[in-house]
Amino acid sequence: MxxxxxxxxxxxxxxxxxxxxxxxxxxxxxxxxxxxxxxxxxxxxxxxxxxxxxxxxxxxxxxxxxxxxxxxxxxxxxxxxxxxxxxxxxxxxxxxxxxxxxxxxxxxxxxxxxxxxxxxxxxxxxxxxxPLVGLTTYRALFTRGRLRAGESALVLGAGGGVATMAVSLAVGIGASVAVTSSSVGKIESARGLGAGGGVLYTEPDWPQAARELSPGGRGFDLVLDSVGTWQESIRALRPGGRLVVLGASRAQEARIDVRHFYFGQFDLLGTTMGGPRDFAGLLELLTSRRVAPxxxxxxxxxxxxxxxxxxxxxxxxxxxxxxxxx
CATH class of the missing domain: 3.90.180.10 (Medium-chain alcohol dehydrogenases, catalytic domain)
Incomplete structure (x- = not known):
């Protein structure tokens, strides 16, 4: 061959x-x-x-x-x-x-x-x-992240395959979504998939700007971090929110304020890929909800x-x- x-x-x-x-x-x-x-x-x-x-x-x-x-x-x-x-x-x-x-x-x-x-x-x-981005994203959002209809999610890095799939799946189950990007054009493209808006992570205080896009400005229920910026991601969460980590494209080490983390009652969840039951869940979601290809x-x-x-x-x-x- x-x-x-x-x-x-x-x-x-x-x-x-x-x-x-x-x-x-x-x-x-x-x-x-x-x-x-x-x-x-x-x-x-x-x-x-x-x-x-x-x-x-x-x-x-x-x-x-x-x-x-x-x-x-x-x-x-x-x-x-x-x-x-x-x-x-x-x-x-x-x-x-x-x-x-x-x-x-x-x-x-x-x-x-x-x-x-x-x-x-x-x-x-x-x-x-x-398969790979669908399986990875389904597990990150739902199996690990427990995202539900009516909740809010922030997806870091609007342009990649995982990010575009995450916006489509989260919007498909009835969650509200915002994104980050270094490009205004990519944020607008994410809007086309159903995202409510986005912020430029090149701006110095992007976590606070992102919080302002969350319901009531109190922070997101879930942040999907494929880049490794944990400290900033936690700042975008509501108290009790979940940080789901599935990549390290910009940083392979992270520093966090431990007291702020436990007083905030945050969850830190690592994930990658998924198994057969995750994939079955993905296929069921694709057939039962209106999800963009x-x-x-x-x-x-x-x-x-x-x-x-x-x-x-x-x-x-x-x-x-x-x-x-x-």
Whole structure:
């Protein structure tokens, strides 16, 4: 098969379109002929060597296509062997594309429990863009964050795939949402998804400006932080609010005022990805509520994955970047 192959960790230019061995059939596994694959920031970290993937390697966690043995149109759940404990993944858990070949290819092999029917009404790029950010965001907002209709949420970083999905899912269940961004244009785009407004995190006192967008100005019930700015995020919460952390794109260490934290009765919740029951909950929400499909920012052909990575790293887009195959 043809695939995007990484021979050496490093910059996007190290990705090359080349031949790669076909996945071999095996009981308990399904082979999918991919129609589209979506990029995630996680792929950049894999490419840089953060997860010590074997080389040569094929990146990619997200994909949608046709199951070879049945002809069924499917999406791939990239969370492998989560385990039976919903509170946290088990010892065998891994993300597709970390240590076994991923979705930047014509074919991919995954455990049979990791293929589910493609949701009706989604295009191939939308279907490919759904699994990782949909699963991650559903778990962050609802399984961990306990967000309910009538509550309020602040989503940090309006342009990324998780952020756009978070706005859509939260609005879909009847929560009010605000966002942060470095771009007025991205805030306006988030309004188009249903956000009530947003603030520029480049402003020196953005947490207070964000609080003013919350109901009654008392702070948000939940802040979704994928960037690692805990101290500022806590300032945007109401007393008793929940800070849900699922990333560290701007800071890998955080300092907080411990007394302020416990007197504020805040919850600090860490989360990443999710398991099969989280994904089932996501699909049920998509069918029972009016939720916007994944936002697609730009589509590249599979053989231009290096250019797609460069575009992702520039950070100017709004929504997901997808690789497609004719």
């Amino acid at each position: 043809r695939a995007v192959v990484l021979d050496e960790f490093g910059p996007a230019g190290n990705l090359r379109f080349a031949d790669f061995p076909d996945p071999r059939p095996e009981p308990g596994w399904a082979t999918v002929r991919l129609r589209a694959s979506a990029l995630n920031w996680h792929d950049v970290l894999v490419r840089q060597g953060r997860y010590h993937s074997p080389l040569p390697h094929v990146l990619g966690a997200d994909g949608a296509g046709v199951r070879v043995d049945t002809g069924e149109e499917v999406v791939i759940v990239p969370s492998l062997w989560w385990g039976e404990d919903d509170s946290a993944p088990g010892a065998s858990w891994e993300i597709l594309g970390d240590h076994r070949p991923g979705t930047y290819a014509e074919l991919v092999r995954v455990p049979v429990e990791c293929v589910v029917p493609k949701p009706a009404g989604l295009s191939w790029p939308q279907a490919a863009a759904l 994944p936002v697609i920012d730009r589509v590249f052909p599979l053989d231009q994955a290096d250019q797609a990575h460069q575009y992702l790293e520039r950070g100017g887009g709004f929504g997901k970047i997808v690789l497609t195959q004719d």
